[in-house]
Amino acid sequence: MTTDFTGGGDPRRSIELLWGLEPGRRPGPKPRFTVAEIAAAAIALADADGLPALSMRKVADRVGVSAMSLYTYVPGKGELIDLMLDTVLGEVPLTFDGVTGWRGRVERVARENWNLYLRHPWLLQVATSRPPLGPHLIAKYDHELRAIDGIGLTDLEMDLVVQLVGDYVHGAARTAVSATLVAQRTGLTDEQWWEQAGPVLERVLDPAATPTATRVGAAAGEEYNAAGDPARAFEFGLSCLLDGVAARISRGRDPGGRSD
Amino acid sequence: MTTDFTGGGDPRRSIELLWGLEPGRRPGPKPRFTVAEIAAAAIALADADGLPALSMRKVADRVGVSAMSLYTYVPGKGELIDLMLDTVLGEVPLTFDGVTGWRGRVERVARENWNLYLRHPWLLQVATSRPPLGPHLIAKYDHELRAIDGIGLTDLEMDLVVQLVGDYVHGAARTAVSATLVAQRTGLTDEQWWEQAGPVLERVLDPAATPTATRVGAAAGEEYNAAGDPARAFEFGLSCLLDGVAARISRGRDPGGRSD
DNA sequence: ACGAACACCTTACGGCGTACGGAGTGTGGT
DNA sequence: ACCACACTCCGTACGCCGTAAGGTGTTCGT
Numbered sequence: 417m418t419t420d421f422t423g424g425g426d427p428r429r430s431i432e433l434l435w436g437l438e439p440g441r442r443p444g445p446k447p448r449f450t451v452a453e454i455a456a457a458a459i460a461l462a463d464a465d466g467l468p469a470l471s472m473r474k475v476a477d478r479v480g481v482s483a484m485s486l487y488t489y490v491p492g493k494g495e496l497i498d499l500m501l502d503t504v505l506g507e508v509p510l511t512f513d514g515v516t517g518w519r520g521r522v523e524r525v526a527r528e529n530w531n532l533y534l535r536h537p538w539l540l541q542v543a544t545s546r547p548p549l550g551p552h553l554i555a556k557y558d559h560e561l562r563a564i565d566g567i568g569l570t571d572l573e574m575d576l577v578v579q580l581v582g583d584y585v586h587g588a589a590r591t592a593v594s595a596t597l598v599a600q601r602t603g604l605t606d607e608q609w610w611e612q613a614g615p616v617l618e619r620v621l622d623p624a625a626t627p628t629a630t631r632v633g634a635a636a637g638e639e640y641n642a643a644g645d646p647a648r649a650f651e652f653g654l655s656c657l658l659d660g661v662a663a664r665i666s667r668g669r670d671p672g673g674r675s676d
Numbered sequence: 677m678t679t680d681f682t683g684g685g686d687p688r689r690s691i692e693l694l695w696g697l698e699p700g701r702r703p704g705p706k707p708r709f710t711v712a713e714i715a716a717a718a719i720a721l722a723d724a725d726g727l728p729a730l731s732m733r734k735v736a737d738r739v740g741v742s743a744m745s746l747y748t749y750v751p752g753k754g755e756l757i758d759l760m761l762d763t764v765l766g767e768v769p770l771t772f773d774g775v776t777g778w779r780g781r782v783e784r785v786a787r788e789n790w791n792l793y794l795r796h797p798w799l800l801q802v803a804t805s806r807p808p809l810g811p812h813l814i815a816k817y818d819h820e821l822r823a824i825d826g827i828g829l830t831d832l833e834m835d836l837v838v839q840l841v842g843d844y845v846h847g848a849a850r851t852a853v854s855a856t857l858v859a860q861r862t863g864l865t866d867e868q869w870w871e872q873a874g875p876v877l878e879r880v881l882d883p884a885a886t887p888t889a890t891r892v893g894a895a896a897g898e899e900y901n902a903a904g905d906p907a908r909a910f911e912f913g914l915s916c917l918l919d920g921v922a923a924r925i926s927r928g929r930d931p932g933g934r935s936d
Numbered sequence: 937a938c939g940a941a942c943a944c945c946t947t948a949c950g951g952c953g954t955a956c957g958g959a960g961t962g963t964g965g966t
Numbered sequence: 967a968c969c970a971c972a973c974t975c976c977g978t979a980c981g982c983c984g985t986a987a988g989g990t991g992t993t994c995g996t
Contacts, residue, residue: 444942571895583847613687635831656920704973
């Protein structure tokens with residue numbers, strides 16, 4: 417339903433947390449857990465139940481401390497989520513083994529991101545006010561830029577292409593994740609949903625008012641034999657997008673992209 | 677921070693609500709408001725304060741009823757949000773006046789969607805389990821398909837292109853919206869944030885470990901003179917994407933898109 | 937030994953969505 | 967006209983949420 421935004425706390429404390437900066441010896445009892453362990457517990461919970469179901473109390477229960485104890489590890493929930501995000505970004509292998517050419521590398525990047533969203537669907541629900549500049553996010557950005565370094569794009573174009581791919585994958589993964597989890601989230605399979613909504617929908621939908629949608633929807637439904645085929649849509653979109661990038665590389669075009 | 681998912685209620689009731697199906701004469705007092713009025717109040721609140729700040733109590737206050745009265749109009753918060761979504765989709769003009777060619781039409785579609793997100797940033801935080809199949813969403817889908825009808829794409833490719841554009845715009849708009857609202861959401865301008873986070877960031881960032889990111893980040897920062905230029909990135913990405921679609925149209929290619 | 941800063945936790949607050957049931961309203965059937 | 971019923975409306979309450987505040991116990995540095 418709704419999203420809250422991370423990034424509202426103390427910037428310094430957030431960076432320290434993300435980069436695991438240790439304050440050295442301090443009075444008081446030794447913390448029983450590490451920040452990484454708290455983050456891992458939170459990630460496991462989010463993976464299992466989704467981000468809306470993630471609460472400080474549940475994380476605390478999972479670790480075995482009281483909810484308020486968590487605040488000795490992280491200043492707030494938003495910071496915990498930023499930490500979770502950077503932590504899972506660390507799963508992405510920063511190599512291009514077995515891949516040739518810039519196109520292969522960008523495909524690798526896109527697919528790794530896609531798979532990341534599929535493994536951690538809650539990522540799609542994270543709404544950051546600012547990118548949490550943690551170690552893994554920085555390393556990943558560098559890695560992605562390296563995929564398209566030295567192929568004829570300006571530095572600025574490189575930044576824009578990495579953004580383009582990232583934005584597209586994020587957008588496309590929403591559908592894939594929803595398709596995977598819709599039954600779990602709503603308690604109804606697509607068939608069950610159509611059983612209930614189908615009759616009233618047929619009453620309100622006027623094929624003559626939306627002829628193109630009717631035609632294309634029918635063709636798509638027949639081809640997919642489902643509400644959609646997100647993986648196929650993703651690969652199609654990625655291919656188009658990369659064709660466009662290839663055209664730009666060929667043309668050595670102005671980075672503004674407003675020439676049209 | 678987090679997102680809940682809509683689409684968990686009674687499918688039939690949801691469709692009836694979206695399409696404004698009237699049940700006819702019914703016993704009991706006349707409702708003081710229409711469902712559309714409730715939705716409009718909710719939209720105004722979400723526009724002003726964002727989706728996380730939207731609560732049933734606040735909507736009720738704004739309309740001038742008790743929170744629990746709202747449930748005589750909508751079965752739940754999720755359904756209200758679906759309704760809000762379909763309502764604002766109705767703002768998009770379903771014409772292509774002053775536009776020539778499929779490319780111009782798709783650009784119009786993309787920019788209308790982009791502007792919609794800028795006008796209603798909360799849209800980016802709506803997490804639907806299933807697309808809420810309301811009148812405006814259906815009409816918009818038809819309109820978008822018409823942008824690319826009869827230009828040499830198969831029906832399936834048309835569906836895929838519309839998805840591609842929609843996914844990309846959604847992804848790209850996140851950055852634009854965050855950039856616009858970050859100060860409001862976090863209470864800190866970028867300058868203020870850097871003042872606080874900058875010193876510790878400089879301590880942890882190692883330019884030698886991420887040379888490409890360092891170089892490109894510097895070039896981008898200099899060019900943008902800001903954290904980014906979302907509108908420029910959007911236009912760049914859209915241009916690439918459309919180049920790719922153009923290439924596909926030229927080639928009359930297989931819709932699978934896995935040929936490489 | 938002592939003060940200060942910590943880890944930990946209990947209590948509490950204000951916010952949230954919405955279940956439940958009571959009171960009032962108006963329709964349709966008799 | 968009367969009545970049963972289905973509605974509108976709302977007060978109360980519940981369980982959940984994030985986290986402020988303050989108390990207790992622990993450990994460091996002097």
